[in-house]
Amino acid sequence: MIIVDDDLEVLEATEMFLESAGYDAAGYVSFDQLKANIGSIHADAMIVDVRLADDVDGIVAYSELRAMGWSVPTIFVTGHGNIPMAVRAMRAGAVDFLDKPYLPQRLLKSLADALAPEQDNRAALALMERLLPTEAEVLACLVAGKTNKQIAAELAISLRTVEVHRVSIMEKFETRSLPDVLRIALKAARLAETGLQP
Numbered sequence: 001m002i003i004v005d006d007d008l009e010v011l012e013a014t015e016m017f018l019e020s021a022g023y024d025a026a027g028y029v030s031f032d033q034l035k036a037n038i039g040s041i042h043a044d045a046m047i048v049d050v051r052l053a054d055d056v057d058g059i060v061a062y063s064e065l066r067a068m069g070w071s072v073p074t075i076f077v078t079g080h081g082n083i084p085m086a087v088r089a090m091r092a093g094a095v096d097f098l099d100k101p102y103l104p105q106r107l108l109k110s111l112a113d114a115l116a117p118e119q120d121n122r123a124a125l126a127l128m129e130r131l132l133p134t135e136a137e138v139l140a141c142l143v144a145g146k147t148n149k150q151i152a153a154e155l156a157i158s159l160r161t162v163e164v165h166r167v168s169i170m171e172k173f174e175t176r177s178l179p180d181v182l183r184i185a186l187k188a189a190r191l192a193e194t195g196l197q198p
Helices: 008-020 031-036 058-067 083-091 104-115 117-128 133-143 148-155 159-172 178-194
Strands: 002-004 026-028 046-049 074-078 096-099
Touching: 002 008, 002 031, 008 026, 026 031, 031 058, 046 058, 058 074, 058 083, 074 104, 083 096, 083 178, 096 104, 096 178, 117 178, 133 148, 133 159, 133 178, 148 159, 159 178
Parallel strands: 002 026, 002 046, 046 074, 074 096
Antiparallel strands: none
């Protein structure tokens, strides 16, 4: 397990927590440090802070690693998250996006899903099938980063109706987190685009 975080205190705490949960964990304070050791790294998953020192964008740095052939399942974490950032991370290939502070059990659940992608893919498709047509349209707008007001105007429905649909989507996806909703939707969309079935 790889952790990339420029906050040494957070890095060490995450490393210790993962080791106590039974994972082999190695921490790096920058992508430069990670790249310097990449030839000797064998990891099942990676946890990356979106905002790193010297204004390094973790998503951009991760995309560069993917272009080099890096295919380790990656979870992004951030204390300054928003919908466009979550969408950008997921579209870059991340398996999850967590807002800090997150519950330790939430991180473990995310790692379990990352290490068992077939099961997680099957779950994402099953959850998408629960949506009504209008809910699916609202979700597509959310994935595009649109606000409730913009969604209401585009779909010619009231703002209150958009809010009701958002609540319903979260209930059907069994989550209270919008990043979780986006993760499920983008995972299902990637499967549809590639024609892959779990």
